[in-house]
Amino acid sequence: MVPSGQLSPAPPGNPPAAPAEIDTVCLGDLASDPGWRRPVLLERDLLVLITGGHGTAELDFRALPARPGTLLRVRAGQVLRCSGPQLDATVVRWDAAALAGLDVDPDAVPARFQLAGEDEDAVINEVSQLAVDCQRHHGVAAARGLLRHQLAVLLLRLSLLPGRPDTATPAEAATFHRLCREVERGYQHTRRVEDYATRLGCSVRTLTRACLSVTGRSAKQVVDDRVALQASRLLAATDEPIARIGRRLGFSEPTNFGRFFTREVGVSPGAFRAAREQPVPGALVRPRPPADAGGGRRGA
Incomplete structure (x- = not known):
């Protein structure tokens, strides 16, 4: 007899159930x-x-x-x-x-x-x-x-919950979200806004105008924000060596990664990792674009 609250074993010959979606x-x-x-x-x-x-x-x-x-x-x-x-x-x-x-x-x-x-x-x-x-x-x-x-x-x-309206025009918002999708696919390989503009078939100026309207930050800053965010995640939540994290994010030299991270976050990768067990009093990384934080400005 199967104890109350437990699932019966699968019948012989049937594969076990797949993990729940x-x-x-x-x-x-x-x-x-x-x-x-x-x-x-x-x-x-x-x-x-x-x-x-x-x-x-x-x-x-x-x-x-x-x-x-x-x-x-x-x-x-x-x-x-x-x-x-x-x-x-x-x-x-x-x-x-x-x-x-x-x-x-x-x-x-x-x-x-x-x-x-x-x-x-x-x-x-x-x-x-x-x-x-x-x-x-x-x-x-x-x-x-x-x-x-x-x-x-x-x-x-x-x-559908009510929230603060966006200030960007529909065209600017659409361009910004297209850029975010491309950055998500390519940030480990390039941080050049020119590369993303080519992929999207528009100018750097168009991307920058859209990013400024939606986030108040330039297209280059949006791309760099995404790289700094991923670096921060890996430094805080894993024990992966710092040099390897840099290589995963497209930096051929650890010193280049260190300079980039320090410029974007305000502390070195080593110092950031050393402080990961301390509560964060505020945003250590520059504010993320709304799409990266979950799809909008509402309810923040």
């Missing part, structure tokens, strides 16, 4: 160290709904206040650290393939939103139901469609 966990399950002494480099997309306690969530080295009703949208590849007395949350995790074929853009959800009123009630209900169904139907292939559509509805609801 969508699941829910507690906040503490994200970090092997319960004290969150260093940031965690995340491999899956997340929604984090704070349900108890007050504290701080450091998302890509930005200190964000966290309290009940705070919702964080965390993208795969970002680093996260949470601290605070009895800070607790429900975490929804998913793989990129989970939303394939559905008309939903997870990056339209802001990086942080403080829920209130009817919006808070609706989101809490949907997250709670998703958590119940993930647990109830764990390993059940027939439930995959249910969980996918529940997640899609939740993300669509969050993307």
Whole structure:
């Protein structure tokens, strides 16, 4: 007899169930160290709904206040650290393939939103139901469609929450997001704005104007920000040698990487790594473009 609450073993001849594309966990399950002494480099997309306690969530080295009703949208590849007395949350995790074929853009959800009123009630209900169904139907292939559509509805609801309007024109915003996609594909190979302008079929001036309108920073600064951010993530969340991190980011010489990082972040790579177990009082890395922080300015 299988003990209550445990799944029955798979019948003979049937392969084991594949890892869940969508699941829910507690906040503490994200970090092997319960004290969150260093940031965690995340491999899956997340929604984090704070349900108890007050504290701080450091998302890509930005200190964000966290309290009940705070919702964080965390993208795969970002680093996260949470601290605070009895800070607790429900975490929804998913793989990129989970939303394939559905008309939903997870990056339209802001990086942080403080829920209130009817919006808070609706989101809490949907997250709670998703958590119940993930647990109830764990390993059940027939439930995959249910969980996918529940997640899609939740993300669509969050993307429609009211927020601050963007100041960029639609054309500038579109150009900026096209640049961000190209930078995401190519930042390990080139930091030249001219290369991105060629790929996008526009001028450097057009890219710079779009970036200034959306972020207040030039196209060159946007590209360098992305490289500095990835370097910061790897320095803080891994033990990979500094020279190897530099090579991964396109720097042939460690000294060039060191000069770049010090200029962009304000401290050397070694000093940044040495301080990674200390809480971040503010943004150490220059402000990221809205798309990199989770798709918009809303709710920050």
